[in-house]
Amino acid sequence: MTCNHKDLSTVMEEIELFQGSGQRHICAGCAYLLGVNHRENNSKYNPGAVDDLPESQAQPQRHRNAYGAYDKGFKGRARSRTLP
Numbered sequence: 001m002t003c004n005h006k007d008l009s010t011v012m013e014e015i016e017l018f019q020g021s022g023q024r025h026i027c028a029g030c031a032y033l034l035g036v037n038h039r040e041n042n043s044k045y046n047p048g049a050v051d052d053l054p055e056s057q058a059q060p061q062r063h064r065n066a067y068g069a070y071d072k073g074f075k076g077r078a079r080s081r082t083l084p
């Protein structure tokens with residue numbers, strides 16, 4: 001499966017790189033959207049759900065940390081910026 005998250009390019013640039021081995025290259029773009037979805041549906045914080053997402057190494061989400069992406073999606077970009 002190939003994802004195209006070009007509209008998330010700016011968001012993806014804010015997410016830390018992850019180049020480690022031993023972890024699937026889960027699509028960070030989908031992970032971000034999952035986090036947003038959970039927030040908007042008042043679901044509880046569940047980064048483990050990221051494990052069920054497809055893998056993708058397409059740009060711009062290549063090598064981005066999917067868990068970090070979920071976290072950012074769930075907490076929201078604007079708010080996280082104003083946190084201390």
Ligand SMILES: [Zn+2]
Nearest residue numbers: 003027029030
């Ligand atoms: Zn994706």
